[in-house]
Amino acid sequence: MKLKALIPVTMVVAAMFALATSVSAQTIKIGLNIPLTGDIPKVGEGSKFAAEMWLSDVNGAGGLEAGKKKHKVELVIEDNESKAESAVKAATKLITEDEVLVIVGPQSSKQAVPAGGVSQDRATPMISPWSTNPNTTKDRPYVFRAPFLDPFQGPVLANFITNEFKFTKAAVLYDQASDYPKGLAEFFKGAWEKLHGKGSVVAYESFTTKDTDFSSQLTNIRNSGAQVLFTPQYYNEVALIVQQSRQLGLKSPIVGSDSWGSAETVELCGKDCHGAFFSSHYAAAGATGATKAFIDRYNKTHGYVPDDVAALTWDSLRIVATAINATGGLTGDIKKDRANVAKAMAGIKKFAGITGNMTFTPEGDPIKCAVIVRISDKGQFEFYKSVCP
Amino acid sequence: MALFLQNLVNALQWGSFYALIALGYSMVYSILMLFNFAHGDIFMVGAYIGVGVAFVLIAMASQGALALPPWAILILTILFAMILTSFVGMLVERIGYRPLRAAPRASAAITGLMIGIILETGNLALLGARRIRFPSLIDTTVYEVGGVFITNTKIIIVVVALLLATAMHLFVRKTKWGLAMRAMAFDYVAVPLMGVSVNAIAALTFALGSALAAAAGILYALAYPVLDPYMGILFGWKAFVAAILGGRGSVMGATLAGFLLGFIEIFAAMIFPSSLRDLIAYSIVLLILIVRPHGFFGEPYSARLRL
Numbered sequence: 001m002k003l004k005a006l007i008p009v010t011m012v013v014a015a016m017f018a019l020a021t022s023v024s025a026q027t028i029k030i031g032l033n034i035p036l037t038g039d040i041p042k043v044g045e046g047s048k049f050a051a052e053m054w055l056s057d058v059n060g061a062g063g064l065e066a067g068k069k070k071h072k073v074e075l076v077i078e079d080n081e082s083k084a085e086s087a088v089k090a091a092t093k094l095i096t097e098d099e100v101l102v103i104v105g106p107q108s109s110k111q112a113v114p115a116g117g118v119s120q121d122r123a124t125p126m127i128s129p130w131s132t133n134p135n136t137t138k139d140r141p142y143v144f145r146a147p148f149l150d151p152f153q154g155p156v157l158a159n160f161i162t163n164e165f166k167f168t169k170a171a172v173l174y175d176q177a178s179d180y181p182k183g184l185a186e187f188f189k190g191a192w193e194k195l196h197g198k199g200s201v202v203a204y205e206s207f208t209t210k211d212t213d214f215s216s217q218l219t220n221i222r223n224s225g226a227q228v229l230f231t232p233q234y235y236n237e238v239a240l241i242v243q244q245s246r247q248l249g250l251k252s253p254i255v256g257s258d259s260w261g262s263a264e265t266v267e268l269c270g271k272d273c274h275g276a277f278f279s280s281h282y283a284a285a286g287a288t289g290a291t292k293a294f295i296d297r298y299n300k301t302h303g304y305v306p307d308d309v310a311a312l313t314w315d316s317l318r319i320v321a322t323a324i325n326a327t328g329g330l331t332g333d334i335k336k337d338r339a340n341v342a343k344a345m346a347g348i349k350k351f352a353g354i355t356g357n358m359t360f361t362p363e364g365d366p367i368k369c370a371v372i373v374r375i376s377d378k379g380q381f382e383f384y385k386s387v388c389p
Numbered sequence: 390m391a392l393f394l395q396n397l398v399n400a401l402q403w404g405s406f407y408a409l410i411a412l413g414y415s416m417v418y419s420i421l422m423l424f425n426f427a428h429g430d431i432f433m434v435g436a437y438i439g440v441g442v443a444f445v446l447i448a449m450a451s452q453g454a455l456a457l458p459p460w461a462i463l464i465l466t467i468l469f470a471m472i473l474t475s476f477v478g479m480l481v482e483r484i485g486y487r488p489l490r491a492a493p494r495a496s497a498a499i500t501g502l503m504i505g506i507i508l509e510t511g512n513l514a515l516l517g518a519r520r521i522r523f524p525s526l527i528d529t530t531v532y533e534v535g536g537v538f539i540t541n542t543k544i545i546i547v548v549v550a551l552l553l554a555t556a557m558h559l560f561v562r563k564t565k566w567g568l569a570m571r572a573m574a575f576d577y578v579a580v581p582l583m584g585v586s587v588n589a590i591a592a593l594t595f596a597l598g599s600a601l602a603a604a605a606g607i608l609y610a611l612a613y614p615v616l617d618p619y620m621g622i623l624f625g626w627k628a629f630v631a632a633i634l635g636g637r638g639s640v641m642g643a644t645l646a647g648f649l650l651g652f653i654e655i656f657a658a659m660i661f662p663s664s665l666r667d668l669i670a671y672s673i674v675l676l677i678l679i680v681r682p683h684g685f686f687g688e689p690y691s692a693r694l695r696l
Contacts, residue, residue, distance in 0.1 A: 039617075041518035176664050206664040210623050212613045215399035216658035216666075223392050236520050239615050247531055248395070249538035268522050268615050 027072045028064055028330070030320065031094035033105035033115060038082030039209070040234050042264045043107050046310035047129065049302050051075055051104070054317045064321055067329020076100055080111050087111030091118040091126070099334050102127070102320050102341055107309055108234075108259075109133035109180035116143040123335065125342040127319060129312035132258065133183045137364045142342045144364040146316045146353070147281055150180075153257060154187025156370045156387045157279050158195055161228050161255055164277075168196045171203035171226030171252075173217055173241060175233060178209055184232040184257055202226050214244050222250045232257035239268035246272050253277070258370075261308040266379040273375050280373045281308040281355045283383035291354040305381075308355065315353035322348060391536030396659050397652075402543045402612060404651025405550035408644045409605035410628035412557055413598025415635060415643035419574045420594050422494070426501030427481060428602060429625015430508040433618065434477055435603025436523070436610045437512065439470040443524050463526045467549070467607050471600035478599025479592045486595075487588065505622070512618040520617050523610035546608045553604055554644040557597065561640055566593060574638050630674055636687020646685060650674070 032051055036044035055075055063070035076098045078090035087106045094100045095118070103119060103126040106112045112131035119126035120140040127144040128136055132153060137143045161167055170192050174185035189201045203224035205217035218241075221229060229252055231241050238260055245254060256278035266273055284295055284305045294314060298306040323345035324330075330337050351358045351366070358366035369388040376382045410432055417425045443466045449455040450462060457465070485504045489497050530541045561567040572580045573590050581587050610616060631650045635642030653673050658666040678684070 037513060037518040041520075044518075205658075206662075208667065210619075212615075212620075213399075213403050215403065216396060216655045217663045219392065219395045219399060220659065220663070236615050236617070239522075240613055243614075247529060247538065247540045247543075248399075249531065249533060264520065268520060270522075270525075 027074045028066075028324065029074050029076055029098060029100040030317070031091075031098060031100035031103040031105075032075055032077045033080050033087055033090045033094060033103055033111070034077065034107060035082035035111070036077075036079040038080075038086075039236060040082050040108065040262075042235065042262050042307070043130070043309050044079065044082075046263075046307045047105065047107060047313040048077060049298065050306065050310040050313040051077075051317060053298065053301070054314060058321070064324055066324050066327055069329065071330065080106055080115075082108070082111065084111050084114050087115040088118055091115040092122075095119070095122045095124045100124070101324075101334065101337055104129065104313065104316050104320065107131065107313075108178075109136060109183065110178045112136045112145075113179050116140055119143055123342075124338050125320075125323075125345055127316045127345070129316040130258075130309045131180070133179050134365075135179070135183075141346065141364070144319070144345055144360075146312045146319065146355070146358075146366060147258070148368050148370055149365055150184045150187050152389060153279055153370060154184055154189075155191035156372075157230065157255060157257065158188055158191035160277070160279075160372055160385070160387065161230075162195055165228065165253065167227040168200055169202045169225060169227050170196075170200065171205070171221040171224055171229045172201060173203075173205045173207070173214065173221065173229060173231045173233075175209050175211075175237070176206040180259065181232045182206075185230075188230055188232070212240055214241055215248060218245050218248050218250060221245075222248055226252060228252050229254045230256075232259060234259045235262040235265040235268065238265055238273070239270075242269055242272045242276065258308060261373065261381065263304050263307055266375060271379070274377050274379060276375050277384065278373055278375075279370050279387075280381070281368075281371065282311055283371050283373050283381055285376075285380055286383045294354050311355050315351075315355050318353070319345065319348065319351060322351070392659070394535075394537045396655050398537060398539055398543060400652040400655040401547045401648070402651075403655055404648035405546050406605050406609050406624065406647075407628050407631045407650045408554060408647025409550055409601045409608075410624060411631035411635060411643040411647040411650075412554060412640060413601050414629050414632035415637070415639070416561075416570070416594050416598050418632060419638035420570055421486075421573075421591055422577065423486065424498045424501060424629075425486075425595075425598070426498060426625065426629075427485070427504040427508060428501075428598065429621035429623075429628065430505040431474065431478055431481070431599045431621070432602040432606045432609075432624060433512070433616075433621035434508055434606075435470055435474040435599070436606030436616055436620070437516070437521070438473050438477075438603065439466055439607035439610060440521055440523055440616065442466045442469045442473070443526060447524060447526075459527045463545075463611075466526065467604055470603045470607055474603030474606075475596035475600040478595040478602075481599075482591055482595040487591065490587075490591075505625070509618045509622075516618075518618075520615050523614035523616060525614065526611070542611045546612060549604065549608060553601060554640070557601065558640045558644075560597075566590075570594060630671070634674060634677060634684050636684030639684075639686035642684060642686030 034044040034047040058064050058073050063072045080087035080090045106115050107130040109131040112128040113135045116136045120142045125142050129146045132147050132150045172185050174181040192201055203221040203226055254276045258280050260278040261280040323341050326344040327340040356368045358368045367389055369386050372385040373381045374384040414428050417423055446462045485500045532539050569585045631647040632643050635646030654670045657670040661669050
């Protein structure tokens with residue numbers, strides 16, 4: 001290897017870097033920390049498509065306005081492989097190397113809780129479009145979110161099952177190694193026992209991420225005499241859990257949470273999932289106004305109805321844009337600008353999103369309505385009921 | 390009682406996969422003294438090849454080029470996938486292990502890990518991260534017998550697994566090739582001097598082990614029809630445990646240990662809180678190994694091996 005030959009190459013690379021940074025002073029960089037591979041790639045895909053749609057709108061209009069100037073926007077997309085440690089790595093890279101102004105994502109709480117810690121420590125505003133676990137934003141003034149919270153979602157589902165079916169005995173099956181299902185399972189159990197007394201959750205079974213056989217747990221659940229099974233899992237596990245339940249003779253209704261709301265759920269699960277209920281952020285079938293416009297446009301470009309996570313990513317980016325508008329201009333000093341954006345974002349009190357109207361708490365959490373969705377006999381997500389706080 | 394019987398059925402199905410994968414591990418380990426850590430990923434490749442074969446066969450059947458009932462398509466899928474995956478196994482041996490046969494054992498073990506990663510990420514690059522749904526070749530029917538729920542897929546899985554394990558046992562015990570394999574396991578140095586080709590035996594061992602893994606992959610996909618490129622890792626590790634538990638150089642041992650591991654896992658979740666399943670299950674396995682360091686059917690290295 002000739003070392004001398006490397007010198008001009010290094011110089012060119014260095015010059016390119018210098019050029020890149022000088023250009024980026026003019027543009028606004030927004031980081032996306034999303035799961036493009038790993039356990040839930042469909043979630044990453046939906047987020048990416050929604051973000052690209054938003055980007056073409058903004059840049060098509062000449063850029064994002066802050067103060068009197070319009071800035072071009074650039075998206076820096078990092079794959080967090082749906083892993084907590086990779087999400088931390090991605091957040092750190094976006095903040096230190098790419099020097100983004102704001103981070104959108106991670107989506108699931110398993111990644112959003114630790115990545116939120118990084119954003120807080122490095123004073124960079126972050127908004128998670130999909131994370132419903134309270135710990136994501138707790139005591140973190142730099143971290144925000146777009147969806148409702150699990151302490152709200154748990155009781156919504158417990159009340160819904162009680163009112164709809166008049167059941168008194170419930171079973172829960174959840175992944176103990178993932179923040180979102182574990183947290184939601186606890187909130188549901190708490191709410192259910194408040195309604196029906198201690199011991200009314202007759203089976204509280206768990207498994208570990210990557211498990212595919214739940215026969216032993218489901219046999220326990222069947223024998224417990226539970227009238228309903230609540231399982232707050234992601235779409236890949238939902239298919240296996242529901243199919244195995246039916247094969248083990250468990251005939252009770254199965255109820256899920258907002259993590260079910262993926263276009264893949266029914267595709268993987270088939271007709272076993274028809275008739276199941278879950279809570280969600282929006283129901284695509286029967287949407288109106290801006291929500292319908294978003295769905296139609298997405299469907300036209302990508303050939304399928306967008307998941308709730310795509311709609312929430314869209315809302316999150318619009319919240320980010322609103323905050324950047326409200327800063328009254330960028331200084332060019334990334335640290336100062338980040339602090340200003342965080343302050344502006346905390347200043348947003350009301351927001352009309354395509355996933356519903358939100359009012360924000362001082363913690364940075366929105367208060368908004370949940371939707372109960374029924375999977376129809378054709379496998380579509382049907383609006384069933386709206387539940388507001 | 391119904392609870393016990395139900396879990397017995399559950400465990401038989403779950404153990405079938407461990408048994409088939411452990412067989413491949415055990416044979417490679419016994420004959421070539423090699424930890425083939427890529428074996429769990431061969432299982433994954435087998436399942437994916439099965440998807441491809443099944444799609445082709447279903448397409449042919451629907452166009453009328455092939456008038457076959459669903460069960461025949463299933464059998465053909467398993468057979469074709471086994472044959473194709475055995476070539477993948479031989480390729481892995483040829484590229485990954487043969488050049489390193491004289492290298493230290495650690496290098497060969499590391500090769501296995503690397504080939505595993507290459508197979509996983511290669512699949513990821515080829516097909517993307519999207520989950521693939523295995524086509525439902527046969528409609529699942531649920532039977533209830535005295536409070537115990539059994540499906541036709543469960544029966545197919547257990548029967549095919551037992552048939553294949555028996556076939557493998559007979560092959561190793563009754564054929565000339567099997568004799569050569571057993572001899573190689575017995576003495577790695579002297580047997581080549583007797584005119585047995587190490588390369589041929591190594592290729593055969595990998596081919597057989599991979600074929601069994603492919604069968605396991607398709608049976609698995611029948612029961613758990615959601616496939617992803619990383620599905621083989623955890624399975625590979627656990628089946629490796631079964632292979633060691635069965636004892637070096639024992640076809641029957643690996644099969645029985647595979648089923649035993651399934652039983653331990655299922656019953657641990659039945660008796661104890663399911664959150665402690667693997668903690669308890671693998672503590673039990675550790676205890677068994679402490680009591681029987683050579684596994685159930687294995688013997689100390691100096692003694693005669695009964696493959």
